[in-house]
Amino acid sequence: MFAVAPKIYRRGFMFVLSSPSGAGKTTLSRRLLELDKNLMMSVSATTRAMRPNEKEGVDYYFVTKGKFRDMVARKDFLEHAEVFGNMYGTPADPVDSALDAGRDVLFDIDWQGTKQLRETRPRDLVSIFILPPSMKELEARLRKRAEDSDEVIGVRMAQASDEISHWNTYDYVVINFDIEESLHRVQCILEAERVRRTRQHGLTDFVENKLLKGV
Numbered sequence: 001m002f003a004v005a006p007k008i009y010r011r012g013f014m015f016v017l018s019s020p021s022g023a024g025k026t027t028l029s030r031r032l033l034e035l036d037k038n039l040m041m042s043v044s045a046t047t048r049a050m051r052p053n054e055k056e057g058v059d060y061y062f063v064t065k066g067k068f069r070d071m072v073a074r075k076d077f078l079e080h081a082e083v084f085g086n087m088y089g090t091p092a093d094p095v096d097s098a099l100d101a102g103r104d105v106l107f108d109i110d111w112q113g114t115k116q117l118r119e120t121r122p123r124d125l126v127s128i129f130i131l132p133p134s135m136k137e138l139e140a141r142l143r144k145r146a147e148d149s150d151e152v153i154g155v156r157m158a159q160a161s162d163e164i165s166h167w168n169t170y171d172y173v174v175i176n177f178d179i180e181e182s183l184h185r186v187q188c189i190l191e192a193e194r195v196r197r198t199r200q201h202g203l204t205d206f207v208e209n210k211l212l213k214g215v
């Protein structure tokens with residue numbers, strides 16, 4: 001074994017997790033962020049109202065429709081989309097600084113945002129779709145949260161079918177039978193993508209100027 005691992009510059013990537021609400025994406029994201037110190041969360045801006053348990057600047061930047069339009073006009077967003085009647089967008093600057101510094105950025109965005117990133121930043125994007133094991137299980141999970149009325153559950157199930165219909169545009173698909181197993185799979189994807197040759201920009205220098213020269 002070597003005493004010191006060689007430091008090789010690597011560009012970070014955008015790690016997108018999409019799923020219908022209730023499929024376990026929020027739990028997976030939280031666990032991943034706790035376990036992985038090189039991963040940071042992208043905080044989106046939204047025009048939707050803040051929920052009681054949410055914090056400004058942590059869950060979202062809550063902005064007016066006017067401010068959101070200004071941000072779009074200034075090209076502040078990497079991607080933006082209307083999701084179920086509200087506007088959501090990913091501020092570009094924090095993501096770009098993190099990628100340049102070799103940090104990976106976790107995104108909780110929908111299929112429309114992922115599609116835009118695939119078009120504009122294909123080399124920086126790794127996307128995973130989280131599927132529930134069944135629609136029955138998804139509905140049970142939504143009900144267990146006990147946050148919503150029957151009518152809202154019905155709307156969420158219809159939204160879920162719509163989001164699920166885009167599963168086949170993602171790089172990876174994980175069916176969330178068991179949260180620990182899904183977490184392990186997602187961590188494996190993260191680690192594999194980190195050693196992708198094309199991201200390790202410092203490799204040529206390492207191999208040619210250090211490794212082969214015996215430095």
Ligand code: 5GP
Pocket residue numbers: 018019021044045048079080081083088089090108109110111112113114
């Ligand atoms: P919620 O309002 O429940 O927090 O999120 C609703 C949906 O909006 C989720 O599917 C979430 O992934 C998506 N979303 C959150 N932030 C963004 C964003 O910045 N861009 C896009 N395209 N979707 C987002």
